[in-house]
Amino acid sequence: MIAPRKLIRCLDEHWTLIEWLVERSQHSSFSVQDVQHLIQKANPQYSSEQVFKETQRLLQLEVLIPLAKSSQLELSSTILEFAQHLLHEEQLGLATDIESRVLELNRLSSRMAQAASQRDSRELRRFARAMDDRIREVLKQFAQNEQAILSLVERAKADESKLSLARRYAAVMDAFDDYIEPVLLLVDINGAFQHSISSIELQLTEQIQQIEVTGVLHQDKESLLQLRTRLLEMNQVGRESLSRCADLLMPLRDELRRNTLLSRNASFLLGQMRKKGIEHTLDPLVPGLRSDAQKFSLGSANQITSYMAELCQYQHDAYEVPDAIDSAHASLMQVPEVKDVLRKARTIKQLPDLSRWLADSYPELPVDELLFLYQELSRADSLKLEHQQDASQLDVQGYRLTLHPFRSSPEGH
Known part of the structure; x- marks a missing residue:
């Protein structure tokens, strides 16, 4: 068994290395040589022998774990989760994680109701504690997912790569499709989440009223009151967290929608230019800026001489014009306001x-x-x-x- 003090001391001494490895773990695994290079980078005063000893120390304390049938390494899942929590680098969970815990709350509430009907104080307390743990897990899941979405949005906005907007916002759109929309259906007034909360709250209220009337299990009344309060808190916190997440993602989603429409119209316009030519395509779209008198006005001798000189040096440039994405439309797409x-x-x-x-x-x-x-x-x-x-x-x-x-x-x- 690994001594906790040794592990904590090791993490404290190599926290800079842990931060780098957490960021590296999001993309791929790493080798022993990568770890040694990062240790040397974080501690330039270390000799080669010290770097080797520290690497072995990380392996012995199971901070680093070898991958199965590979020489590559990865951070221990426990260390990774702990470091991500401290660094606010939580990974976005799934709506099914929350749904499974709500289903578990339903099962535990039925067991607790059975214990209350049998006047079994010990079982009642056990199931109340288990329900309290599940509610805490749901609250933690909401907080982690909100922080993960905030990190996704910040990374998408700060990304200065030359990728298209759709590629930069891909993770953000996946978060909306895989988390926001399913959880919206889950916490809807007709959804499973709200039905479960209402039924469990009603059951706890009836049990508390029964205790007040009969006086049986009166020592458990306080724990049931706290459990009901925490249940209602979970419902409110979940809705507020979901609302904040949607407010973070909706501006980026609207920006991507406008960009997609602009790209679609630009591609269609370039395709029409390729088929019909620039003049036949743009003449109906560009307003005329010349009067009839200007069309038939004569230029001066200097203008004509300059124009002829430019014609002598004219060279045709070949341009690659892309095809249209959708050539079925007869004109540019106009989205109504x-x-x-x-x-x-x-x-x-x-x-x-x-x-x-x-x-x-x-x-x-x-x-x-x-x-x-x-x-x-x-x-x-x-x-x-x-x-x-x-x-x-x-x-x-x-x-x-x-x-x-x-x-x-x-x-x-």
């Missing part, structure tokens, strides 16, 4: 389905832009829409969307 769409929607007396109305009103709009308008209009208070529980399917440009439709509320008209 949200305020214009909202004004048009207000003129409709009854909206049976917001998504179908958008698809019928803007059939040429890309799916991502259609969903953006759908999201913005669903939040508009002036439309007074109600979120339906039954899901409906909508086929748009080869995609099948499953949405819970928004319809006009009866009191809104």
